[in-house]
Amino acid sequence: MVRETRSSHPERVIGHATTLELLHQTVSEGRVRHAYLLTGPPHVGKSTIGRWLALRLNCLQSSPPCGQCSICCRILEGAHPDVRSLQLASNQDPTLGIPIESAQHGSRTAERVISIDQIRTLQRDVALAPHQGNWKVYLITNVETMSLEAANCLLKTLEEPPASTILVLTTGDPLDVLPTVLSRCQVIRMALVPWELIARALSEDWNCPFERAQLLARLSGGRPGWAIEALKNPELLNERQQALTSLGSTLTGSIRERLQLAERLANQFSREPRSIIQILSVWQSWWWDVQLTQRRCTDLVTNVDQSAEINQFAGRLSTDAVTNYLRQIEIAAQRLLQNVNPRLVLEALLLASPVDR
Ligand SMILES: [Zn+2]
Known part of the structure; x- marks a missing residue:
């Protein structure tokens, strides 16, 4: 298996221009919310947007995020101490996203994998001042997989987060998230990305031959993360x-x-x-x-x-x-x-x- 790497613009998000513009404006005007819930199908780019927000908030260059400075590099490598991701097992295989399959593998059947201990650990970390950055950003993926006690525990942080702390939660379907959690977040729905944008990004940023980029983009069904995964791992096809x-x-x-x-x-x-x-x-x-x-x-x-x-x-x-x-x-x-x-x-x-x- 050949592992391909992105040749340029590691900070660039594929598609989602409206979401990026909204977040960009929010940061520029100092109106950042303390909790966001990003919703959308698997591999559409929810975690990528969460990471982009962390870059946008912490990058100190004139047009953030630059994707090149030491802060951006550390965030992109997952090595920045103020940008944490709660690593959770996803129940979503990187398979082709087709309605028949989703009937069997819907998020409602997700295993409960986020424990109360993980949330308590996160809360202890939230209470500490930022190490390096201006902002602490916590990305919690597949938040619907929280146990009930973990969700209730998280509510405290969602209600009274310390200053300069942002929680970015993701889920496939907001209906799977507890209403008490939902009501404390700004919900951003993420739509499927046009295949043309995915193909162009694969071709320009990943040096993928255009014909193959086009095929992967179309097979991805509007989910850039799937196309990139298929590019890195041809066995997926x-x-x-x-x-x-x-x-x-x-x-x-x-x-x-x-x-x-x-x-x-x-x-x-x-x-x-x-x-x-x-x-x-x-x-x-x-x-x-x-x-x-x-x-x-x-x-x-x-x-x-x-x-x-x-x-x-x-x-x-x-x-x-x-x-x-x-x-x-x-x-x-x-x-x-x-x-x-x-x-x-x-x-x-x-x-x-x-x-x-
Ligand atoms: Zn930067």
């Missing part, structure tokens, strides 16, 4: 490649071959159910692209490296057949999640393929 290979069998295989594939996938489902849901979400994304192509919305296609095949099937099949098959994929995923016999579900799906053999 292996699952997609396997899903595309099996998709090929559903497009060109005989009925017998499709039934064999259904059996293989059903066996795999018994060992790794998540991987089969992932395969179906890749298939769904591919068939969405066929539908988009039929509707002449090719600029919205995700799987740009598959354009030739997608165009071929868009021209060959009726729009009704494609729409119906997309529905079949969704139904199959739902049934698998409801524990219906996987072999029956997958056989039905593969035999319903709109491509005649």
Whole structure:
């Protein structure tokens, strides 16, 4: 695995111009709130915005954050004593973010991983004066995973934080956060980032060839963190490649071959159910692209490296057949999640393929 590093502008946030402008103004005018709750899908950039705020507040250069000075470098390296991140296990895999999967891995099912001891440790640290910077910034990610007693304990800090102390909390869904915590924070909702901005950043700041940058940006579904992770770790795309290979069998295989594939996938489902849901979400994304192509919305296609095949099937099949098959994929995923016999579900799906053999 090749670890790529950012070649320039480590302080730059991909997208979220409105959020940055809001925070920039707030700092410039001395109206910084003592607690923010950043909400949005996994890998959209919530922690990045939290780190940017720490840079903006503590960088002493004329146009902060500069990303170059010793303060910025220490914050970016996670080595600044006044900028702390509560390191928590996230229950969000860096997988492709597709609706079918989120039905199974929603944040509401998150394990309770932030303990009261972690919050007490944080509170002891909050009480100390800043070591080096002007501001102490605490980033607490996936705040919905706090235990109830940890959340109640945190309330004290949220109510009466020391001066020059800011808490930045993040969550996927504000409805998962205790109302008492929510009401003490300024909530900032973070939207998905247009793929063009992600592709440009990968290309300019990470030296990624544009074609690959475009593919990763589109696959990311608007989440720059996912695209960067896929850039650093190409293995993240292996699952997609396997899903595309099996998709090929559903497009060109005989009925017998499709039934064999259904059996293989059903066996795999018994060992790794998540991987089969992932395969179906890749298939769904591919068939969405066929539908988009039929509707002449090719600029919205995700799987740009598959354009030739997608165009071929868009021209060959009726729009009704494609729409119906997309529905079949969704139904199959739902049934698998409801524990219906996987072999029956997958056989039905593969035999319903709109491509005649
Ligand atoms: Zn700086």
